Amino acid sequence: MSSPESVISSISVLAENIGGIDRTEVTLEPGVNVLTGRNATNRTSFLQSIMAALGSRHSSLKGDADAGRAELEFDGNQYDRYLERRNGEVVFDGDPYLDDPELADLFAFLLESNEARQAVRRGDDLRELIMRPIDTDEIEAEISTLEAEKRDLDDRLERLSQLDSELPGLEAKKRELEAEIESMTEQIADLEANLEAFDLDVEASRDRKEEIESAFADLQAARTELESIEYDLETERESYAELERERDELVAELEAFDDDHESPDRLEGRIQELRARKRSLDSTVSELQSVIRFNEERLDGDGFELDLEDPVESADDGDGDITEQLLADDDVVCWTCGSQVGRDRIESTLERLRSLRQDQLDERSELQAQIDDLSSRRKELRERTQRRGEIETRLSAIDDQLERREERIEELEAELADQQDRIDDLESEAETFENAEYGEVIETHRELNRLELERENLEDERDDVQARIEEIEGTIEERSELEERRERVEDELTDLRTRVDRIEENAVDAFNEHMQSILSLLEYRNIDRIWIDRREKTVREGRRKVTRTAFDLHIVRSTADGTTYEDTIDHLSESEREVTGLVFALAGYLVHDVYEIVPFMLLDSLEAIDSNRIADLVEYFEDHVDCLVVALLREDAEALSDEYAYVQEI
Structure with missing residues (x-):
């Protein structure tokens, strides 16, 4: 389970004035690196140096120094971090591996002070810690944006449905108008034929007829212009x-x-x-x-x-x-x-x-x-x-x-x-x-004028209907695209609304699965099972009652005669408690895909666990990390594989 930027080369670490270190340079290798030695040999300070170069602020400056630094180089890239004491505070600067170290601090840098391990030791709210990196405000903002887009898409699709139902009526209206236009065209043709049939043989009569036709043509054009206005x-x-x-x-x-x-x-x-x-x-x-x-x-x-x-008792002490x-x-x-x-x-x-x-x-x-x-x-x-x-x-x-x-x-x-x-x-x-001689011609012109004007209006109306039909047909073509977009928005909303639930479920499943595997591997006596149960509870926040998810840690033990009973975290041995905390941190590491942002995991303060179990635990964690750095006492490191890289002096 390697990250996209897996560690494939040796890792060079330089530390100056970090923790108890004056200056040191150490080379690590991909895989498991074991820091061995007695207590107070700066192993924890060296881990803090790695953390600092990776981006964490959980590193301390040497007490007698005003400035320190940590450098990390691997795969051709160099990352550095500078610590300086200013006005009684330590200020961090430089170009570390991570811009935001929150996930790594919680689930990859597993020193004794690590919050995940501490939360299990103290019996704190495990759900709050596993969900802390999730920005619920941002999720709610995304949901609001998508809901607004979905409403807009719904409105547009509803309008398209209404337009679709409008089409049959428009098609019928168009056919009706075309029939009226055709009928009126026939009437106009008959009237024009009648006008041609009038016999005005005298040249003057022809001129008079042209004058009449011109007058009525002007009147028709004026009426058309009036309608337009x-x-x-x-x-x-x-x-x-x-x-x-x-x-x-x-x-x-x-x-x-x-x-x-x-x-x-x-x-x-x-x-x-x-x-x-x-x-x-x-x-x-x-x-x-x-x-x-x-x-x-x-x-x-x-x-x-x-x-x-x-220690010397008086004679009266016994009879006090x-x-x-x-x-x-x-x-x-x-x-x-x-x-x-x-x-x-x-x-x-x-x-x-x-x-x-x-x-x-x-x-x-x-x-x-x-x-x-x-x-x-x-x-x-x-x-x-x-x-x-x-x-x-x-x-x-x-x-x-x-x-x-x-x-x-x-x-x-x-x-x-x-x-x-x-x-x-x-x-x-x-x-x-209008006189007896031209009365019939004038009446024919009037009728022809009226019919031509009505036909023009009908043609305009037909053209409007046709344009509306084409507009609707063009708009309806967008329906499939809108429906596909709406489906994608619906899927995104579902994903956002269930993201928190999925992360909680995955965290619980990951913890339970790995806890069961590690318990089987480490063979703790009289512990049958340790698991987390996810449940809903109602809590009061100010004046309101709200529903919140809780993680309940359950422990089942068995006695020598086979009787099983449920116990609490307080009654676990220190070794059992430490293992539980480490498994919980591993669950967070996997659920939040921490391996994709930082290819390192650091382990420290494992003295409460016996050496054989430490060896099994390291081997189990090795499968999920590119570079695992473990700080151990010499006697605890003896059970580990000889194939690991060992660092004995810092």
Whole structure:
């Protein structure tokens, strides 16, 4: 399971003033590298140097140095990190392997302080840790964007369905118009034939006939022009009315916005303050939990065994106050000051610490609820501001269009009045030809004029219907493309909506699978199974109750007589607990594809596990990592394969 940038060459590591290291250069190899030696031989400091060059900030500068560096070179590339002490703080600089080391810090750099291992040791919320690298806000933003696109696609497809149902009526209308045009064309042909049949033999009569025909031709052209002006005027008026309706709607929408002058940037600042406070509470809760667990363990063991009494007993010691002897059974040696302290006082202090931790947890939940509310408000304000700007821009454009259309309407109304006067004059002129001699010719011309005008209108209407048919047919061709896009959007939405669930399920499955394999491999006695169960629970966040997923760690043991029972993480041995933490980190490493971003895994502080089991564990981890670097004591490294690369001096 190698990364796209698998390690195929030797790895050169240079470290100066990191941890306890003055200066060292070490060459590692692809595969397993074992750092061996006694305690306090800078093995952990060397691992921190590798982490620093890879991008982690969980590295320390040597106490007597003001600057340090770590360099990593492999496969022809070099990565470096510089540490400098400024104003009492260590500042990191350089060009490390990773820009964002979060995943590697959680699931690849498995030193004793690693959060995944610590979470298992303390019994913390495993689900929160495995899901921490997932940006749920970004997922929700992507979902909102895709939902808006899906609604748009649905609307367009719905319009296409309506257009599709409109086609049969348009086709029928077109056929009906063509039949009317054909019938009217036949009538016009008959009238034209009648006019040709009139016999006007005298030359003057011919001239008179031409005069009549010219007059009626002018009248027909004027009426056609009048209809064109009326159509343009009606179109402009409809457009003007539509723009007024749109303007009224936008003005009403704009007035509906409240006068809330709250700034999204100010909310952002408040959100950052709350998040900083929540991070501080997280740290405090973690520290409190460590203090509580440490004291509980010491209390269970009755403190440290310190010989604080004089070894020479007086003669009266054996016959002392029986009450004092009984009370002494309830005293323990304080592990902080070494004095005898009543158990009830320590338990009372522990109870106050537990209460304080619960108060901190409640405050953290309240802070998260406030963050959620403020984030929703900030998003709403940003959308409102954007919409207000869009409305104001559109209103300005509408005002410009209304002004232009109003001017155009006035122009058309003047043209219409002038054209109507011209038609009145032409009709008056045509009436002068109405007499007994030319009455029939004039009537025929009038009828022919009327029919030709009606045919022209029908042809225009038919052309409009044909254009509409072609428009619909062209638009409907987009349906298959829109349906394919909608299907892709639906798949993307499904993927986003189930991504968190899938990651949780994969993490649980990976842990359970590897835990079962490793338990079989390491052969821990009386542990039948360790697994995580994923369940839904209702929790209170501020004033709201929300559903959250929880990871419950289950441990089943068996006694010598075959009886099985469920145990807790607190009762696991240190070795068993360490192995469980490492397997949980491996599950996160695989679920989040950490091997694709960093080809290294570092292991340290395995002393609680016996050497044979360490050997089996290293061999198991080797299958999933390009370069595994393990820090071990010499005696713990003896059981490992001779084929590994060994580093004995740092």
